[in-house]
Amino acid sequence: MPEELLIAVAVGNTRTRWGLMRGRELDESAAAPNDDLAAIVSGILKVGEAIHEAPIVIASVNPAVSDGLASRLEDAGGGRVLRIGEDIAIPLKHDLDDATTLGQDRALCALAAFKRAGQACVVVDAGTAVTVDFIDGEGVFQGGVIAPGAAMMLRALSEQTAALPPLKFEPPDPSRGPFGKDTRHAMLLGVRNALRGLVRDTVEQFAEQFGAYPQIIATGGDAAALFAEDDVIEHIVPELHLLGIAEACVVEREEG
Numbered sequence: 001m002p003e004e005l006l007i008a009v010a011v012g013n014t015r016t017r018w019g020l021m022r023g024r025e026l027d028e029s030a031a032a033p034n035d036d037l038a039a040i041v042s043g044i045l046k047v048g049e050a051i052h053e054a055p056i057v058i059a060s061v062n063p064a065v066s067d068g069l070a071s072r073l074e075d076a077g078g079g080r081v082l083r084i085g086e087d088i089a090i091p092l093k094h095d096l097d098d099a100t101t102l103g104q105d106r107a108l109c110a111l112a113a114f115k116r117a118g119q120a121c122v123v124v125d126a127g128t129a130v131t132v133d134f135i136d137g138e139g140v141f142q143g144g145v146i147a148p149g150a151a152m153m154l155r156a157l158s159e160q161t162a163a164l165p166p167l168k169f170e171p172p173d174p175s176r177g178p179f180g181k182d183t184r185h186a187m188l189l190g191v192r193n194a195l196r197g198l199v200r201d202t203v204e205q206f207a208e209q210f211g212a213y214p215q216i217i218a219t220g221g222d223a224a225a226l227f228a229e230d231d232v233i234e235h236i237v238p239e240l241h242l243l244g245i246a247e248a249c250v251v252e253r254e255e256g
Contacts, residue, residue, distance in 0.1 A: 004253075007047050007079075008245035011060035011069065012105065013128040015221060016040045019239060020047050020054070021246040024115075026239050034065045041072045048078050059084035059104045059245050084108070084248060091251045094141040106131055107141065108244025109219055114139045115247050116237070117215045122206060123240070124199050124233065126220035128152065132202045136210060145202050150222050153191045171225050195226055203232065 009018040011034070018040070019029030028047070032039040048054060056079050060066030070081050082088055090107045105125065110133055113123045120137040124130070126149060133144030148156070150169035158166040164187065172188040180186025199216075207213045218226075218233045219240035227233040237243070 005054040006246065006249055007044060007054050007056045008242040008249075009044060009056060009058045009069070010105065010108075010241040010245065011058060011062050011066040012241075013062055015127075016065065016069070017239070017242060018044050018047065019242045021242065021249075024243065024246050024250055026242060026246070029239055029242060034062065037065070037068060037072065040069060041076065041078075044073060045076060045078050053079075055080040055082050057082045057084065057088060057245055057249055059108055059241070061103045061105050084245060088248055088252050090244075090248050091255075092141055093139055096141070096143055102141070105241055106133055106144070108248065109133075109240045110135050110141050110244075111247050112240050112244035113217045113237075116235075116243075117217065120210065120212060120214040122203055122214045122216045124216065124218040124220075124223070124227070125240075126150070126195070126218060126222040126226050130195055130198065130220075130222075132199055134206045134210075134214065137212075142206075145198070147195070147198055150191050150195060150226065153194065154187060157187060169222065169225065171228070174229070192226060196230055196232075199227075199230075200232055 004023050006021050007018060008021050015031050015033055017029060017031040020027040030043050056073055058066050058070060073081050084104055092107050092111050109123045109125055113121050114135045121135050123133045128149050130147045130149050131144055134142045136142055154167045154169055157164045167187055172185060172192055176185060180189045216232060216234050218236045219238060223236050
């Protein structure tokens with residue numbers, strides 16, 4: 001891959017984010033829901049209009065969406081389309097029983113986080129699901145935990161009870177204190193506290209296992225809403241997935 005410019009595309013479970021990368025640096029980015037494929041295609045093509053030679057590099061945890069997206073981009077003449085895992089490897093060391101089960105999102109975020117931190121670190125990815133993953137001081141992905149995300153928790157509460165209402169997650173109003181004074185407030189507090197507690201407990205176990213407290217980086221669509229006021233999280237990096245795609249491409253170019 002001789003190009004230094006590329007359009008990185010991260011297809012998630014419910015949203016797709018894309019951005020123009022200059023080497024390891026993000027120039028601009030945008031996102032759209034997966035059920036609006038036309039908006040995703042249009043957004044990527046708009047970025048490509050000014051950078052005609054930049055390849056489009058797609059990483060995905062949702063093959064149905066990414067396959068359709070790649071086909072639409074190729075039909076539109078949007079440029080060369082490359083796929084993470086097929087055309088470009090993820091240069092991440094691991095100590096997993098079966099690395100084939102590791103999602104590209106987790107692997108790429110881990111790759112980018114270790115590049116940024118330069119030390120043992122934890123990646124908290126708060127999206128449709130919430131993952132908490134540990135990368136040791138040698139850059140080896142040790143594994144992590146997977147839990148339901150905020151929207152999934154709220155949907156389960158609504159769908160599996162008779163009286164709890166459907167809600168969209170948002171940060172609970174801090175001025176109202178720690179006690180839920182109505183059902184809506186109580187549900188938001190419960191979900192937020194459950195996920196913050198998950199992160200704290202998991203990180204403590206990681207630190208105890210490896211004998212040091214790692215740097216903690218959060219990403220994902222709900223990261224700011226969940227962790228902006230949480231002192232456990234050291235950095236919130238919304239574009240970590242895109243930075244991981246760029247890092248994989250840089251390594252591929254340097255080693256290729």
